[in-house]
Amino acid sequence: MIKILIVDDEPFIRQGLKILINWEQYGYKIVAEAANGIEAIKEIEKKEIDLIIVDIKMPEMNGIELIEYVRANIPKRLKFIVLSGYYEFEYAKKAIKYNVTDYILKPIQKDELVKVLNSFREEYLKQENSETIQRIKDKVVYDTYLNEIIYGKCNKVNLQYVNNCQSFSGELRYIIIEIRYYDDNCSNISEDEKIEGKQRIYEKIIGWLGENYYNVIIDGSKCADCYEIGFIYDKRLSKEQGIDEKRYIEKLKMVMKRNEKYDIYMYIGQKVSSIKELSVSCKTATVAKLFSNYSNENNVAYYDEIIGEKGFNYNVEKQYMDKLIHEIEEDNEEEIIKCVDKIYNSFKEQNIDLEIIKLNINYLLFNIINIAKELESEVNHEEVMQYFSSISFEQMISRGSIDHFKRFSLEFAEYLKHLRQNSAKGILNKIDREIAEHYKEKLSLKYLSEKYYINSAYLGQIFKKHYKVSFNEYLNAYRIEKAAQLLKRGDDKIYKIAEKVGFNNTDYFINKFVKLKEKTPLQYRKQFFKCDKSV
Known part of the structure; x- marks a missing residue:
């Protein structure tokens, strides 16, 4: 609502203005009235006012003098609408130089008042909006x-x-x-x-x-x-x-x-x-x-x-951080929460300042970054570093409470678990390619673990977990399938086929073939060729 002060020495004029229109309907509210300029100044100083409707001729301080005073002494952004009789028009023109918004001739007509008020309101809101935008900027x-x-x-x-x-x-x-x-x-x-x-x-x-x-x-x-x-x-x-x-x-x-x-x-x-x-x-x-x-x-x-009043003690017990790093790597939710509580209690008891806390948290970040890197030699290090840049010290701990720290630790434990899973998938894909391209050659788990810098026991575990058979069983089955294709497509002797698919011992090859196909290689071939071929 636009707040109005009415200033006129005639009480019936003031009262008539108040009831002439529904002011709130047009976006206005009359908050004060005064009988002359001196009374008006008192109202201006104690109330929030946007628009003053003022009569020209008044005792003690007339309308022009009030406008002059306000413009010279009051920094508020106040607008004026002047009321004047026909013979006071020269006074009204004088008021124009003081940036008076408009004037209304007496006797006041409802339609003319509404027209002036609507015009003022439109300009007022436009200026208000412009000033609001500027204030925001x-x-x-x-x-x-x-x-x-x-x-x-x-x-x-x-x-x-x-x-x-x-x-x-x-x-x-x-x-x-x-x-x-x-x-x-x-x-x-x-x-x-x-x-x-x-x-x-x-x-x-x-x-x-x-x-x-x-x-x-x-x-x-x-x-x-x-x-x-x-x-x-x-x-x-x-x-x-x-x-x-x-x-x-x-x-x-x-x-x-x-x-x-x-x-x-x-x-x-x-x-x-x-x-x-x-x-x-x-x-x-x-x-x-x-x-x-x-x-x-x-x-x-x-x-x-x-x-409190105690001095700072910088002897943080590193064992708490090392324990937390271990539990994050193990993805042990219960222990992670206990560790964070111990760390915070340690900080609290020893009154450690922000820089020392920062050193400890950076120690934590450095160590768990290395764990992420060690999980897979070819892991996307940029991705890991990007992840950590989004949870820098200020964001992860200095801007967070114990709850933030717990949540970060649990989320990173989950992140390591996924990284570990993705790392396993990556290495298994490489093993698949090795078998497809080099099944004829001498392949072993030991050789592959050395080639890809991974523990052979761990490689054996993830291989068996994924394929449900050991590496050697999988490799033999792959070679037998390749041998079956050669038996169907050509007439090479059995020992030659055994050599082509990576078996140095023909008897061992035949034994494995029978186990998987429930036929000897010769019997298997007879299904596709009528002629009998000797070993």
């Missing part, structure tokens, strides 16, 4: 620069741009606001619904902040499967509302949570004294998120309260 640029600062890339350019847009006090905290979509009851939510939910909460915060909306940003970490919003708490914000920091944060949480069915968590970084130190607060907010399971106070976790 400006906010996107601002968020880009601010995210650079938050993630540790502070320079003169982005710092100056951010400071030009928003004035910050000397007491700031970075807050990660997370919408929890990864609980069991959220499994059926589509990606679009998750993004819409995040945007809806972002817009709630924007509306609540009013002119301070630059304090909220869409998180710039580009973390897959993270639905987070960044918020810069400024002491000035709570001071303006006359409340302390914790009460302000609780009110913010209530605004976000209203009519939302999903849990919202807030992770609050340590206090810093300037915008260029915001990356420090962001890192500590991330630590608060890492240990959020240890802070159950209303889904709000303060870094200060989690870490």
